[in-house]
Amino acid sequence: MRQLKGEIGVVAKADGSALFEMGNTRVIAAVYGPREVQNKGQQVNSKEALVRCEYRMAEFSTGDRRRKPKGDRRSTEISLVIRQTMEASILTHLMPRSQIDIFVQVLQADGGTRSACINAATLALADAGIPMRDIVTSCSAGYLCSTPLLDLNYIEDSAGGPDVTVGILAKMDKVTLLQMDAKLPMDTFENVMELAIEGCKAIANYIREVLLENTKRLECQRG
């Protein structure tokens, strides 16, 4: 597992924000809301909050600097994945007639961006004081040269082996996200999945520490 670093309160104007690093992957997340629904047409159920998510990769985040169009298919897909994963843990029924916006921006991409985004979004949502069922954490795992690997970086990822991204609710032990882009035999898959869940739990412990420290700091400053 690469080194983790989480920092809360990096965007002054947002209701909640966080910076999350997994090794060289670095992601910033900002949460706005719950606030008034901006586009009433998008609201399906007025008894629940509407969750929206936007994922973007900064132009300088990858090795080759390339201008990417805003609505490309990869980022739309990841936005959707993050939105669904976070929505599973947010208690949307407590915030009727409102919307929650999550913006995640990749500052430095070195593999596992979607895991890092989910972890950053969790921190930011907790900072914004949005009620959640559980902490969602995510971690990727792969299988190269007949060894399961945890938390792949860009080089390991581009070697072409299978890449399994898992998102879990840490305490309830439920899977909210599972993505794999290759074929794997059943028994190896189980090993890899097992490893990824271990990774998620380690991240959950770290995130909990960060949050607790932040809460204590705020409380004792307030006096």
Next chain:
Amino acid sequence: MRDLQLSLNQTRRSLAPAAASAAAVTVEDTIPVNDEDNILKGHGTSDQDGEVVATLCGVVERVNKLVYVRALRARYKPEVGDIIVGRVIEIAPKHWRLEINFSQDAVLMLSSMNLPDGIQRRRTAVDELNMRSIFEENDVICADVRGFQHDRSLHLQARSQKYGKLERGQLLIVPAYLVKRRKQHFHHLKQYDVDLILGCNGFVWVGEHVVVGENTNKMEDKPSLSAEVENFTPLETRKHICRLANAVRVLSALGFTLTVELIIDTAEASVSSNVEINNMLGAEFYVQTAEAEAMRRADLLRKKSGSR
């Protein structure tokens, strides 16, 4: 700069009483309760397999049988009677919509506020057409919370002379948990000739003092230019406004609860140590304020233990 950061961190650490932070929880922490006494689960808690689990990051509070989590950095939760400051974002038929840092926009009905002429009567179609002459978009308004309507929308009212449009001053937005509910939210700081309104929703207004009941005269004065010049805020008052506003900024950045006394003390401290208004947001003054607060809290603790 590094040194300053370090000393600030040390001051912050010395602010931390160990006992106070024991009740802090994060999302999905289990809150210990006695199973025997049937407890009531309040805000920020949920039931998972018979355990009480926090759904927010905050501090556990217990009132008799009720257990709830008080969130720190969260949006404002309105309660009936709260005095709030808000900004008009839309004029709609018979009401204004206000941004008040809540999960929805608040509604101020034309019928729930005093008309500028001060006469109690039914609002006519003409009044409705003249709504923009009372409040326009982006005006800052002070009002109180009337309650939730049947459709769960939040309604405000401004039925007294002290409520209404706020002019000639600064609006500061601070986290809502830093403002505590008090008896008094309007403050007239006589020594500065400044009004300070601590809105419960975390919107703080610092502006020139207005004499209540003067409103009607002002309306008549408006067209003439000389009157406008006469009504001009003096430079001295503007400086006071800026100094107090910066004091609020410093205190909210440090995360201290905002009280009038603390704000005045901070502003006074900046005067007595010859800190210019524009230098108040520099690192030195942050450290100085944090140290002063640490001293004050230590004194309080000593007094408390002394009285016991």
